[in-house]
Amino acid sequence: MSTIKQTRWLTRDEKQCWVVFVQLLTVALSRLESQMQADSGISHYEYGVMARLSEAPRRTVVLSQLADMSNGSLSRLSHAMRRLERHDWVRRSPCASDGRLTEATLTDAGMAKVTESAPGHVRMVRSLVFDALTPEQSAQLRDISLAILNHDRSKTAD
Amino acid sequence: MSTIKQTRWLTRDEKQCWVVFVQLLTVALSRLESQMQADSGISHYEYGVMARLSEAPRRTVVLSQLADMSNGSLSRLSHAMRRLERHDWVRRSPCASDGRLTEATLTDAGMAKVTESAPGHVRMVRSLVFDALTPEQSAQLRDISLAILNHDRSKTAD
DNA sequence: AAGAATAACTTGAACAGTCAAGTGATTGGA
DNA sequence: TCCAATCACTTGACTGTTCAAGTTATTCTT
Numbered sequence: 001m002s003t004i005k006q007t008r009w010l011t012r013d014e015k016q017c018w019v020v021f022v023q024l025l026t027v028a029l030s031r032l033e034s035q036m037q038a039d040s041g042i043s044h045y046e047y048g049v050m051a052r053l054s055e056a057p058r059r060t061v062v063l064s065q066l067a068d069m070s071n072g073s074l075s076r077l078s079h080a081m082r083r084l085e086r087h088d089w090v091r092r093s094p095c096a097s098d099g100r101l102t103e104a105t106l107t108d109a110g111m112a113k114v115t116e117s118a119p120g121h122v123r124m125v126r127s128l129v130f131d132a133l134t135p136e137q138s139a140q141l142r143d144i145s146l147a148i149l150n151h152d153r154s155k156t157a158d
Numbered sequence: 159m160s161t162i163k164q165t166r167w168l169t170r171d172e173k174q175c176w177v178v179f180v181q182l183l184t185v186a187l188s189r190l191e192s193q194m195q196a197d198s199g200i201s202h203y204e205y206g207v208m209a210r211l212s213e214a215p216r217r218t219v220v221l222s223q224l225a226d227m228s229n230g231s232l233s234r235l236s237h238a239m240r241r242l243e244r245h246d247w248v249r250r251s252p253c254a255s256d257g258r259l260t261e262a263t264l265t266d267a268g269m270a271k272v273t274e275s276a277p278g279h280v281r282m283v284r285s286l287v288f289d290a291l292t293p294e295q296s297a298q299l300r301d302i303s304l305a306i307l308n309h310d311r312s313k314t315a316d
Numbered sequence: 317a318a319g320a321a322t323a324a325c326t327t328g329a330a331c332a333g334t335c336a337a338g339t340g341a342t343t344g345g346a
Numbered sequence: 347t348c349c350a351a352t353c354a355c356t357t358g359a360c361t362g363t364t365c366a367a368g369t370t371a372t373t374c375t376t
Contacts, residue, residue: 099354
Protein backbone atom coordinates (compact mmCIF):
# COMPACT_ATOMS: atom_id res chain seq x y z
CA MET A 1 0.00 0.00 0.00
CA SER A 2 1.23 3.45 -0.90
CA THR A 3 1.93 6.16 1.66
CA ILE A 4 1.31 8.88 -0.88
CA LYS A 5 -2.19 10.22 -0.37
CA GLN A 6 -3.83 11.47 -3.48
CA THR A 7 -5.11 15.00 -3.28
CA ARG A 8 -8.70 15.50 -2.22
CA TRP A 9 -9.72 18.35 -4.48
CA LEU A 10 -12.37 20.92 -3.64
CA THR A 11 -15.98 20.18 -4.55
CA ARG A 12 -17.84 22.56 -6.79
CA ASP A 13 -19.51 24.21 -3.78
CA GLU A 14 -16.24 24.49 -1.89
CA LYS A 15 -14.43 26.03 -4.82
CA GLN A 16 -17.25 28.52 -5.33
CA CYS A 17 -17.03 29.50 -1.67
CA TRP A 18 -13.25 29.71 -1.78
CA VAL A 19 -13.09 31.97 -4.81
CA VAL A 20 -15.34 34.62 -3.33
CA PHE A 21 -13.77 34.33 0.11
CA VAL A 22 -10.26 34.93 -1.24
CA GLN A 23 -11.58 37.94 -3.08
CA LEU A 24 -13.16 39.17 0.13
CA LEU A 25 -9.83 38.84 1.94
CA THR A 26 -8.02 41.07 -0.52
CA VAL A 27 -10.80 43.58 -1.09
CA ALA A 28 -11.52 44.05 2.60
CA LEU A 29 -7.90 44.63 3.56
CA SER A 30 -7.37 46.93 0.62
CA ARG A 31 -10.40 49.07 1.51
CA LEU A 32 -9.33 49.38 5.14
CA GLU A 33 -5.83 50.29 4.08
CA SER A 34 -6.92 52.91 1.54
CA GLN A 35 -9.37 54.60 3.88
CA MET A 36 -6.85 54.91 6.68
CA GLN A 37 -4.06 56.05 4.42
CA ALA A 38 -6.23 58.63 2.65
CA ASP A 39 -8.00 60.07 5.70
CA SER A 40 -5.29 59.82 8.35
CA GLY A 41 -2.00 59.16 6.56
CA ILE A 42 -1.23 56.03 8.55
CA SER A 43 -1.51 52.33 7.79
CA HIS A 44 -4.34 50.19 9.08
CA TYR A 45 -1.75 48.24 11.06
CA GLU A 46 -0.37 51.35 12.72
CA TYR A 47 -3.89 52.45 13.61
CA GLY A 48 -4.52 49.03 15.12
CA VAL A 49 -1.40 49.27 17.26
CA MET A 50 -2.37 52.66 18.62
CA ALA A 51 -5.99 51.62 19.11
CA ARG A 52 -4.90 48.64 21.24
CA LEU A 53 -2.75 50.95 23.33
CA SER A 54 -5.58 53.46 23.73
CA GLU A 55 -7.79 50.76 25.27
CA ALA A 56 -5.14 49.42 27.65
CA PRO A 57 -4.71 50.47 31.30
CA ARG A 58 -2.19 53.33 31.52
CA ARG A 59 -2.24 53.21 27.68
CA THR A 60 0.68 50.85 28.13
CA VAL A 61 1.37 47.34 26.85
CA VAL A 62 4.50 45.19 26.70
CA LEU A 63 5.74 44.94 23.11
CA SER A 64 5.48 41.18 22.72
CA GLN A 65 1.87 41.26 23.93
CA LEU A 66 1.13 44.22 21.71
CA ALA A 67 2.51 42.33 18.73
CA ASP A 68 0.07 39.49 19.39
CA MET A 69 -2.90 41.81 19.86
CA SER A 70 -2.04 43.55 16.60
CA ASN A 71 -1.83 40.33 14.58
CA GLY A 72 1.76 40.83 13.48
CA SER A 73 5.31 39.74 14.18
CA LEU A 74 7.48 41.36 16.80
CA SER A 75 9.81 42.51 14.06
CA ARG A 76 6.99 44.24 12.24
CA LEU A 77 5.93 45.96 15.44
CA SER A 78 9.49 47.05 16.14
CA HIS A 79 9.72 48.79 12.77
CA ALA A 80 6.27 50.33 13.23
CA MET A 81 7.20 51.62 16.68
CA ARG A 82 10.17 53.43 15.23
CA ARG A 83 7.88 55.23 12.78
CA LEU A 84 5.25 56.04 15.43
CA GLU A 85 7.92 57.28 17.83
CA ARG A 86 9.14 59.76 15.24
CA HIS A 87 5.70 61.42 15.37
CA ASP A 88 5.75 61.30 19.19
CA TRP A 89 2.62 59.16 19.16
CA VAL A 90 4.18 56.43 21.27
CA ARG A 91 7.05 56.06 23.72
CA ARG A 92 9.18 53.04 24.59
CA SER A 93 10.52 52.37 28.06
CA PRO A 94 12.28 49.41 29.65
CA CYS A 95 10.25 47.33 32.07
CA ALA A 96 11.44 47.54 35.67
CA SER A 97 10.60 44.01 36.72
CA ASP A 98 12.12 42.20 33.74
CA GLY A 99 14.98 43.75 31.81
CA ARG A 100 14.06 41.86 28.63
CA LEU A 101 10.67 43.51 28.33
CA THR A 102 9.90 46.87 26.78
CA GLU A 103 6.70 48.77 27.39
CA ALA A 104 4.98 50.85 24.73
CA THR A 105 2.93 53.83 25.90
CA LEU A 106 0.55 55.95 23.85
CA THR A 107 1.27 59.68 24.30
CA ASP A 108 -1.40 62.39 24.43
CA ALA A 109 -0.59 63.24 20.84
CA GLY A 110 -1.03 59.57 19.94
CA MET A 111 -4.36 59.45 21.75
CA ALA A 112 -5.47 62.51 19.81
CA LYS A 113 -4.44 60.83 16.56
CA VAL A 114 -6.48 57.73 17.39
CA THR A 115 -9.47 59.83 18.41
CA GLU A 116 -9.44 61.78 15.18
CA SER A 117 -8.90 58.67 13.05
CA ALA A 118 -11.53 56.45 14.64
CA PRO A 119 -14.70 57.92 13.10
CA GLY A 120 -13.51 57.45 9.52
CA HIS A 121 -12.40 53.94 10.32
CA VAL A 122 -15.70 52.99 11.91
CA ARG A 123 -17.60 54.47 8.99
CA MET A 124 -15.61 52.28 6.62
CA VAL A 125 -16.15 49.16 8.71
CA ARG A 126 -19.85 49.83 8.89
CA SER A 127 -20.32 50.62 5.23
CA LEU A 128 -18.16 47.72 4.12
CA VAL A 129 -19.45 44.97 6.36
CA PHE A 130 -22.43 45.71 8.56
CA ASP A 131 -24.43 47.70 6.05
CA ALA A 132 -24.12 44.71 3.72
CA LEU A 133 -25.16 42.03 6.20
CA THR A 134 -28.24 41.15 8.21
CA PRO A 135 -27.75 40.81 11.98
CA GLU A 136 -28.05 37.04 11.52
CA GLN A 137 -25.24 37.09 8.99
CA SER A 138 -23.06 39.16 11.33
CA ALA A 139 -23.52 36.51 13.97
CA GLN A 140 -22.72 33.79 11.43
CA LEU A 141 -19.59 35.63 10.35
CA ARG A 142 -18.46 35.84 13.95
CA ASP A 143 -19.02 32.12 14.48
CA ILE A 144 -17.32 31.21 11.21
CA SER A 145 -14.30 33.37 12.00
CA LEU A 146 -14.02 31.85 15.46
CA ALA A 147 -14.36 28.33 14.09
CA ILE A 148 -11.55 28.85 11.58
CA LEU A 149 -9.28 30.61 14.07
CA ASN A 150 -9.82 28.04 16.81
CA HIS A 151 -9.32 25.14 14.46
CA ASP A 152 -6.15 26.79 13.20
CA ARG A 153 -4.85 27.34 16.72
CA SER A 154 -5.47 23.72 17.69
CA LYS A 155 -3.43 22.59 14.68
CA THR A 156 -0.62 25.10 15.18
CA ALA A 157 -0.38 24.37 18.91
CA ASP A 158 2.87 22.63 19.76
CA MET B 159 -28.95 72.43 12.47
CA SER B 160 -25.47 70.99 12.15
CA THR B 161 -24.18 69.24 9.04
CA ILE B 162 -21.64 67.29 11.07
CA LYS B 163 -22.99 63.80 11.63
CA GLN B 164 -21.88 62.26 14.85
CA THR B 165 -20.25 58.88 14.50
CA ARG B 166 -22.43 55.82 14.84
CA TRP B 167 -20.13 53.52 16.79
CA LEU B 168 -20.23 49.76 16.59
CA THR B 169 -22.52 47.88 18.94
CA ARG B 170 -21.06 45.30 21.28
CA ASP B 171 -22.06 42.49 18.91
CA GLU B 172 -20.66 44.28 15.89
CA LYS B 173 -17.37 45.00 17.57
CA GLN B 174 -17.09 41.39 18.69
CA CYS B 175 -17.69 40.25 15.11
CA TRP B 176 -15.28 42.79 13.71
CA VAL B 177 -12.39 41.87 16.00
CA VAL B 178 -12.43 38.20 15.07
CA PHE B 179 -13.04 38.92 11.40
CA VAL B 180 -10.01 41.21 11.15
CA GLN B 181 -7.95 38.54 12.80
CA LEU B 182 -9.27 36.03 10.31
CA LEU B 183 -8.23 38.30 7.43
CA THR B 184 -4.63 38.46 8.57
CA VAL B 185 -4.29 34.87 9.73
CA ALA B 186 -5.82 33.40 6.58
CA LEU B 187 -3.64 35.40 4.21
CA SER B 188 -0.56 34.70 6.27
CA ARG B 189 -1.18 30.93 6.28
CA LEU B 190 -1.74 30.86 2.52
CA GLU B 191 1.40 32.88 1.95
CA SER B 192 3.58 30.76 4.22
CA GLN B 193 2.41 27.46 2.78
CA MET B 194 3.03 28.54 -0.81
CA GLN B 195 6.38 30.12 -0.04
CA ALA B 196 7.59 27.13 1.97
CA ASP B 197 6.39 24.37 -0.35
CA SER B 198 6.79 25.98 -3.76
CA GLY B 199 8.97 29.06 -3.32
CA ILE B 200 6.45 31.41 -4.88
CA SER B 201 3.96 33.88 -3.43
CA HIS B 202 0.26 33.15 -3.13
CA TYR B 203 -0.35 35.95 -5.59
CA GLU B 204 2.00 34.49 -8.18
CA TYR B 205 0.36 31.11 -7.79
CA GLY B 206 -3.02 32.74 -8.32
CA VAL B 207 -1.84 34.41 -11.51
CA MET B 208 -0.55 31.15 -12.97
CA ALA B 209 -3.61 29.22 -11.80
CA ARG B 210 -5.90 31.65 -13.64
CA LEU B 211 -3.83 31.23 -16.76
CA SER B 212 -3.88 27.44 -16.45
CA GLU B 213 -7.70 27.46 -16.50
CA ALA B 214 -8.01 29.81 -19.47
CA PRO B 215 -8.44 28.76 -23.10
CA ARG B 216 -5.03 28.53 -24.77
CA ARG B 217 -3.63 29.26 -21.28
CA THR B 218 -3.76 32.86 -22.42
CA VAL B 219 -5.34 35.98 -20.92
CA VAL B 220 -4.97 39.68 -21.64
CA LEU B 221 -3.00 41.38 -18.84
CA SER B 222 -5.68 43.83 -17.72
CA GLN B 223 -8.21 41.01 -17.42
CA LEU B 224 -5.67 38.85 -15.63
CA ALA B 225 -5.03 41.66 -13.16
CA ASP B 226 -8.74 41.77 -12.30
CA MET B 227 -9.02 37.98 -11.99
CA SER B 228 -6.01 37.98 -9.68
CA ASN B 229 -7.36 40.70 -7.37
CA GLY B 230 -4.46 43.07 -7.88
CA SER B 231 -3.42 46.20 -9.71
CA LEU B 232 -2.03 46.17 -13.21
CA SER B 233 1.24 47.50 -11.87
CA ARG B 234 1.52 44.67 -9.40
CA LEU B 235 0.85 42.18 -12.17
CA SER B 236 3.43 43.79 -14.41
CA HIS B 237 6.13 43.38 -11.79
CA ALA B 238 5.02 39.81 -11.08
CA MET B 239 5.11 38.96 -14.81
CA ARG B 240 8.71 40.06 -14.98
CA ARG B 241 9.60 37.66 -12.18
CA LEU B 242 7.59 34.78 -13.66
CA GLU B 243 9.09 35.37 -17.08
CA ARG B 244 12.58 34.99 -15.65
CA HIS B 245 11.67 31.41 -14.71
CA ASP B 246 10.13 30.84 -18.15
CA TRP B 247 6.79 30.11 -16.52
CA VAL B 248 4.95 32.72 -18.57
CA ARG B 249 5.42 34.58 -21.83
CA ARG B 250 4.18 38.00 -22.95
CA SER B 251 3.11 38.80 -26.48
CA PRO B 252 1.41 41.78 -28.09
CA CYS B 253 -2.20 41.32 -29.10
CA ALA B 254 -2.77 41.40 -32.87
CA SER B 255 -6.19 43.03 -32.86
CA ASP B 256 -5.42 45.86 -30.44
CA GLY B 257 -1.90 47.19 -30.07
CA ARG B 258 -2.51 48.40 -26.54
CA LEU B 259 -3.20 44.91 -25.21
CA THR B 260 -0.66 42.36 -24.11
CA GLU B 261 -1.42 38.67 -23.75
CA ALA B 262 0.09 36.50 -21.04
CA THR B 263 0.54 32.81 -21.80
CA LEU B 264 1.45 30.03 -19.37
CA THR B 265 4.32 27.91 -20.71
CA ASP B 266 4.62 24.14 -20.25
CA ALA B 267 7.12 24.77 -17.49
CA GLY B 268 4.61 27.13 -15.87
CA MET B 269 1.86 24.54 -16.18
CA ALA B 270 4.12 22.00 -14.51
CA LYS B 271 4.81 24.45 -11.70
CA VAL B 272 1.09 24.99 -11.11
CA THR B 273 0.40 21.25 -11.20
CA GLU B 274 3.06 20.51 -8.64
CA SER B 275 2.01 23.41 -6.39
CA ALA B 276 -1.73 22.79 -6.43
CA PRO B 277 -1.98 19.80 -4.04
CA GLY B 278 -0.21 21.59 -1.19
CA HIS B 279 -2.35 24.66 -1.74
CA VAL B 280 -5.59 22.70 -1.73
CA ARG B 281 -4.53 20.87 1.42
CA MET B 282 -3.98 24.18 3.14
CA VAL B 283 -7.32 25.58 1.99
CA ARG B 284 -9.11 22.46 3.17
CA SER B 285 -7.39 22.23 6.53
CA LEU B 286 -7.73 25.95 7.19
CA VAL B 287 -11.33 26.54 6.13
CA PHE B 288 -13.43 23.55 5.18
CA ASP B 289 -12.23 21.20 7.90
CA ALA B 290 -13.24 23.88 10.39
CA LEU B 291 -16.72 24.55 9.02
CA THR B 292 -19.95 22.64 8.56
CA PRO B 293 -21.37 22.56 5.02
CA GLU B 294 -24.03 25.03 6.19
CA GLN B 295 -21.34 27.42 7.37
CA SER B 296 -19.50 27.12 4.06
CA ALA B 297 -22.68 28.15 2.30
CA GLN B 298 -23.14 31.02 4.74
CA LEU B 299 -19.56 32.16 4.19
CA ARG B 300 -20.14 32.19 0.44
CA ASP B 301 -23.33 34.26 0.84
CA ILE B 302 -21.69 36.66 3.29
CA SER B 303 -18.68 37.15 1.02
CA LEU B 304 -20.92 37.81 -1.95
CA ALA B 305 -23.08 40.22 0.03
CA ILE B 306 -20.09 42.28 1.12
CA LEU B 307 -18.47 42.24 -2.32
CA ASN B 308 -21.66 43.16 -4.16
CA HIS B 309 -22.50 45.91 -1.71
CA ASP B 310 -18.96 47.23 -2.10
CA ARG B 311 -19.19 47.16 -5.89
CA SER B 312 -22.47 49.03 -5.89
CA LYS B 313 -20.90 51.77 -3.77
CA THR B 314 -17.66 51.95 -5.73
CA ALA B 315 -19.48 52.01 -9.06
CA ASP B 316 -19.19 55.41 -10.70
C1' DA C 317 -9.01 64.26 -40.41
C1' DA C 318 -6.61 66.25 -36.79
C1' DG C 319 -6.17 66.78 -31.97
C1' DA C 320 -7.73 65.59 -27.45
C1' DA C 321 -8.92 62.25 -24.36
C1' DT C 322 -8.66 57.67 -22.85
C1' DA C 323 -6.77 53.01 -22.40
C1' DA C 324 -3.09 49.51 -21.58
C1' DC C 325 0.73 48.88 -20.04
C1' DT C 326 5.94 49.81 -18.04
C1' DT C 327 9.17 51.71 -15.10
C1' DG C 328 11.60 53.58 -11.08
C1' DA C 329 11.57 55.53 -6.62
C1' DA C 330 9.93 55.14 -2.06
C1' DC C 331 8.57 52.44 1.53
C1' DA C 332 6.76 48.51 4.32
C1' DG C 333 7.26 43.51 5.69
C1' DT C 334 10.03 39.36 6.25
C1' DC C 335 13.81 36.78 7.44
C1' DA C 336 18.10 35.86 9.57
C1' DA C 337 21.56 37.33 12.51
C1' DG C 338 22.87 39.80 16.57
C1' DT C 339 22.50 41.81 21.49
C1' DG C 340 21.36 41.78 26.27
C1' DA C 341 18.65 39.82 30.08
C1' DT C 342 16.97 35.92 32.58
C1' DT C 343 16.00 31.23 33.63
C1' DG C 344 17.14 26.42 34.34
C1' DG C 345 20.12 22.56 34.72
C1' DA C 346 24.28 19.94 36.16
C1' DT D 347 27.20 28.57 40.73
C1' DC D 348 28.10 28.81 36.30
C1' DC D 349 27.19 27.88 31.64
C1' DA D 350 23.78 26.89 28.26
C1' DA D 351 19.43 27.67 26.56
C1' DT D 352 15.74 30.67 26.08
C1' DC D 353 13.42 35.02 25.72
C1' DA D 354 12.51 39.86 24.16
C1' DC D 355 13.74 42.76 21.18
C1' DT D 356 16.59 45.31 17.32
C1' DT D 357 18.71 45.82 13.10
C1' DG D 358 19.89 45.47 8.19
C1' DA D 359 19.49 43.34 3.86
C1' DC D 360 16.31 41.81 0.59
C1' DT D 361 12.03 41.60 -1.72
C1' DG D 362 7.41 42.95 -2.99
C1' DT D 363 3.78 46.70 -3.42
C1' DT D 364 2.29 51.16 -4.36
C1' DC D 365 2.22 55.48 -6.49
C1' DA D 366 3.23 58.74 -9.91
C1' DA D 367 5.03 59.57 -14.28
C1' DG D 368 5.96 58.17 -18.89
C1' DT D 369 5.08 55.63 -23.47
C1' DT D 370 2.52 53.91 -27.12
C1' DA D 371 -1.93 52.77 -29.21
C1' DT D 372 -6.71 53.61 -29.99
C1' DT D 373 -11.03 56.00 -29.84
C1' DC D 374 -13.77 59.86 -29.43
C1' DT D 375 -14.96 64.89 -30.87
C1' DT D 376 -15.84 68.46 -33.69
